[in-house]
Amino acid sequence: MEILYVNSKEEGSQKGYEMIREALDNGAKVFGLATGSTPERLYEKLTESDVDFSDAISVNLDEYVGLPGTHEQSYRYFMEQKLFNQKPFKESHLPDGMNEEQAEIERYEAVLSKYPVDIQILGIGHNGHIAFNEPGTALDSHTHKVALTQSTINANKRFFEKESDVPGYAYTMGLASIMKAKKILLLAFGEDKAEAIKDLVTATEPTEDIPSTVLVNHPDVTIIVDQAAASLIK
Numbered sequence: 001m002e003i004l005y006v007n008s009k010e011e012g013s014q015k016g017y018e019m020i021r022e023a024l025d026n027g028a029k030v031f032g033l034a035t036g037s038t039p040e041r042l043y044e045k046l047t048e049s050d051v052d053f054s055d056a057i058s059v060n061l062d063e064y065v066g067l068p069g070t071h072e073q074s075y076r077y078f079m080e081q082k083l084f085n086q087k088p089f090k091e092s093h094l095p096d097g098m099n100e101e102q103a104e105i106e107r108y109e110a111v112l113s114k115y116p117v118d119i120q121i122l123g124i125g126h127n128g129h130i131a132f133n134e135p136g137t138a139l140d141s142h143t144h145k146v147a148l149t150q151s152t153i154n155a156n157k158r159f160f161e162k163e164s165d166v167p168g169y170a171y172t173m174g175l176a177s178i179m180k181a182k183k184i185l186l187l188a189f190g191e192d193k194a195e196a197i198k199d200l201v202t203a204t205e206p207t208e209d210i211p212s213t214v215l216v217n218h219p220d221v222t223i224i225v226d227q228a229a230a231s232l233i234k
């Protein structure tokens, strides 16, 4: 696990941008994408550049259950606004929050088998969740439906008018699905991520209590942290 210390979100987003470009230049075809505030600046940098994803495929980590892709808080809508409208991919895949559970799990697993991820961008939740894999998720999990924890609902309610509007469930790639990516790039910015980063980088083996620790066994993980997120490990 390589840790890249940067001074700011801006510098970290620039580094992330460079790594994505490098992957593309080196022939990466499938990009695993994440939502949330963490990769926003990185996506902005991609949209401002001359990068061309028209031969590439994107697959996203997760989606809220019950929100159609046209809903402003859906992750599909987020990706369209932040990246896809400006930089279209040949195909962009996200879980479909409106599809029935079993059908959606099967459909998305087929997508992931068809398109193995070359480079996966990840953020991290306060409780160490990655994608929507909450503490207690099996380390060998694949795409599944998850009940969001109160901690995650609290963190995400800022995007909704009121807390009761936050969906209680999501479809998410599992921890084993994420581990299949050839390369993983986890970004964390801000003091509120310091605890989660400490839990991750001090872990010696994976534990279900802290989903991010599954990454300890991945051969190619880079973590980009700003000073605030690194404040408990430096």
Ligand SMILES: N[C@@H]1[C@@H](O)[C@H](O)[C@@H](COP(=O)(O)O)O[C@@H]1O
Pocket: 034, 035, 036, 037, 038, 039, 061, 062, 122, 123, 124, 125, 130, 131, 132, 152, 156
């Ligand atoms: N499902 C997403 C995660 O993929 C994301 O990493 C996390 C952190 O979000 P933020 O980057 O806004 O802190 O939030 C959500 O729960």
